[in-house]
Amino acid sequence: MNAATSGAVTTAKLHIQNLHAYYGESHILHGLSLIVRQGELVTLLGRNGAGRTTALRAIMNMVGRRIGTILINGVETLSMPAHRIAHLGVGYCPEERGIFASLTVEENLLLPPAIQPGGMSVDEIYTMFPNLAERRRSQGTRLSGGEQQMLALARILRTGADILLLDEITEGLAPVIVRRLAEVLEQLKRRGLTILLVEQNFRFAAPLADRHYLLEHGRIVEEVFAHELDTKSSMLNAYLGV
Amino acid sequence: MSIFPEINLFGLFSQLLVGMINGSFYALLSLGLAIIFGLLRIINFAQGAFYMLGAFGAWLSLQFLGLNYWWALLLVPVGVGLLGTLLERTLIRRISGEGELYSLLLTFGVALIVQGLFSKWFGVSGLPYQVPELLQGGIRLPVMYLPTYRVWILLLSLGVCLAAWLLIERTRLGSYLRAGTENPQLMKAFGINVPLIVTLTYSFGVALAGLAGVLAAPVYSVSPLMGSNILIVVFAIVVIGSMGSIGGAILTGLGMGVIEGLTKYFYPEASATVIFLVMVLVLIFKPAGLFARAA
Numbered sequence: 444m445n446a447a448t449s450g451a452v453t454t455a456k457l458h459i460q461n462l463h464a465y466y467g468e469s470h471i472l473h474g475l476s477l478i479v480r481q482g483e484l485v486t487l488l489g490r491n492g493a494g495r496t497t498a499l500r501a502i503m504n505m506v507g508r509r510i511g512t513i514l515i516n517g518v519e520t521l522s523m524p525a526h527r528i529a530h531l532g533v534g535y536c537p538e539e540r541g542i543f544a545s546l547t548v549e550e551n552l553l554l555p556p557a558i559q560p561g562g563m564s565v566d567e568i569y570t571m572f573p574n575l576a577e578r579r580r581s582q583g584t585r586l587s588g589g590e591q592q593m594l595a596l597a598r599i600l601r602t603g604a605d606i607l608l609l610d611e612i613t614e615g616l617a618p619v620i621v622r623r624l625a626e627v628l629e630q631l632k633r634r635g636l637t638i639l640l641v642e643q644n645f646r647f648a649a650p651l652a653d654r655h656y657l658l659e660h661g662r663i664v665e666e667v668f669a670h671e672l673d674t675k676s677s678m679l680n681a682y683l684g685v
Numbered sequence: 686m687s688i689f690p691e692i693n694l695f696g697l698f699s700q701l702l703v704g705m706i707n708g709s710f711y712a713l714l715s716l717g718l719a720i721i722f723g724l725l726r727i728i729n730f731a732q733g734a735f736y737m738l739g740a741f742g743a744w745l746s747l748q749f750l751g752l753n754y755w756w757a758l759l760l761v762p763v764g765v766g767l768l769g770t771l772l773e774r775t776l777i778r779r780i781s782g783e784g785e786l787y788s789l790l791l792t793f794g795v796a797l798i799v800q801g802l803f804s805k806w807f808g809v810s811g812l813p814y815q816v817p818e819l820l821q822g823g824i825r826l827p828v829m830y831l832p833t834y835r836v837w838i839l840l841l842s843l844g845v846c847l848a849a850w851l852l853i854e855r856t857r858l859g860s861y862l863r864a865g866t867e868n869p870q871l872m873k874a875f876g877i878n879v880p881l882i883v884t885l886t887y888s889f890g891v892a893l894a895g896l897a898g899v900l901a902a903p904v905y906s907v908s909p910l911m912g913s914n915i916l917i918v919v920f921a922i923v924v925i926g927s928m929g930s931i932g933g934a935i936l937t938g939l940g941m942g943v944i945e946g947l948t949k950y951f952y953p954e955a956s957a958t959v960i961f962l963v964m965v966l967v968l969i970f971k972p973a974g975l976f977a978r979a980a
């Protein structure tokens with residue numbers, strides 16, 4: 444079923460080649476290459492400190508120096524200022540969630556400007572996340588961890604972004620909320636969104652993803668297709684240390 | 686028999702009024718500082734110089750362009766704001782991310798240069814500026830005499846402060862400003878042109894100082910040093926209210942003006958230091974400031 448194995452001609456929404464990224468003097472990404480095609484859900488797996496967050500931040504131009512190639516919808520973005528990148532259709536959900544304390548829930552939701560048509564309406568979002576509707580007037584950071592995660596995700600669905608970069612969205616959340624997030628990601632896939640998912644929780648990611656990249660020391664060491672999970676599970680376990 | 690003889694009641698209310706007028710200027714200036722510090726993390730020591738430029742702008746445009754007070758009130762803040770744009774784009778932007786001390790030194794240096802030039806050109810003795818005809822005179826109340834122009838200062842600055850507060854707390858542009866204060870990097874990731882917002886914010890904060898300068902021209906003499914005198918007090922006020930709190934800056938500005946006025950009445954010797962005393966107490970007991978937002 445997935446785009447990469449079906450052999451159909453599909454466009455690369457995100458194409459990274461030989462990317463090096465630095466924080467000041469620390470060299471974090473060492474020649475990272477990956478591709479995510481239209482409608483795919485691809486995960487970036489790896490141990491803590493492997494460089495998964497840095498990879499997403501490098502795409503958003505939120506690190507120091509970068510060398511290499513990052514094509515978004517075929518457009519080279521390496522020399523673009525950070526505030527232009529979202530306008531190519533990218534929505535970013537940071538690991539620390541980034542809910543603003545000085546804004547209400549609804550102001551948080553409305554903060555990212557619409558970047559292209561096709562985003563969800565506020566009503567649709569409140570239908571998808573009824574808790575947020577109930578607490579729309581609360582201070583953003585008064586929400587529970589799970590609600591804050593919903594909000595961080597919801598606010599990029601409004602903008603029309605069709606490439607989502609999601610960083611550890613299940614981290615520290617109760618199983619019932621993790622199941623809810625899995626349902627939401629299923630819905631987003633059905634809508635045809637392209638998703639790059641950084642995940643620690645492999646049991647959450649495995650049934651959703653079309654492909655997995657294994658990241659170690661800032662480069663991709665393995666690519667695993669969904670149908671290969673059974674045969675490659677011992678290798679995966681070795682890399683992830685589970 | 687009342688406890689206070691009538692003449693003293695008169696004096697008390699007069700000092701209260703003077704305190705509220707000073708408080709209006711404090712509020713306008715510290716509001717601008719708080720807006721700028723909140724988003725840019727810039728300690729804008731040039732705020733006093735922009736206030737002085739506002740007053741000189743009014744005086745110069747009357748002398749050389751024949752523009753009266755009302756035109757000055759409209760145009761000078763815009764002009765001062767544009768000077769702020771120029772300063773932000775050419776100098777301040779270059780040191781963004783270098784830490785607060787650098788911006789303090791840079792803006793302090795700019796302020797010294799501007800003050801020096803104006804002292805050389807116009808002397809330091811101060812130039813007179815007439816109260817506009819429409820606002821001359823006053824109202825005699827039972828307890829005090831209320832000069833119309835002072836009432837005007839109070840109303841206009843309160844109105845401007847309220848409008849600025851509403852703009853920041855209740856509009857979409859304001860939500861950008863508040864969010865940018867917390868996490869500008871994430872704002873950029875959402876596609877918001879943060880550098881543009883930074884320029885607009887700096888210009889707006891500085892334009893408020895320009896407006897205060899025009900308002901001040903008829904009551905204080907127009908002098909190159911008027912800005913440096915008031916700036917130190919205004920910084921104490923921003924520290925008391927909490928750096929970056931908009932509502933805090935406004936309320937503290939007015940409140941400190943009133944406290945200063947009351948001190949002038951009850952214990953004049955302390956009136957020049959009372960605000961600093963309050964600052965010390967606040968720094969000891971609530972170092973984040975009276976209006977620090979709970980995280």
Ligand SMILES: Nc1ncnc2c1ncn2[C@@H]1O[C@H](COP(=O)(O)OP(=O)(O)O)[C@@H](O)[C@H]1O
Nearest residue numbers: 466469471489490491492493494495496497498
């Ligand atoms: N702001 C930073 N400055 C310097 N080094 C950093 C910074 N953020 C992360 N690192 C380093 O980069 C490496 C990769 O971190 P990260 O991308 O967060 O890993 P992951 O998300 O896979 O856990 C780690 O060694 C981490 O210590």
Ligand SMILES: [Mg+2]
Nearest residue numbers: 495496497538
């Ligand atoms: Mg991470």
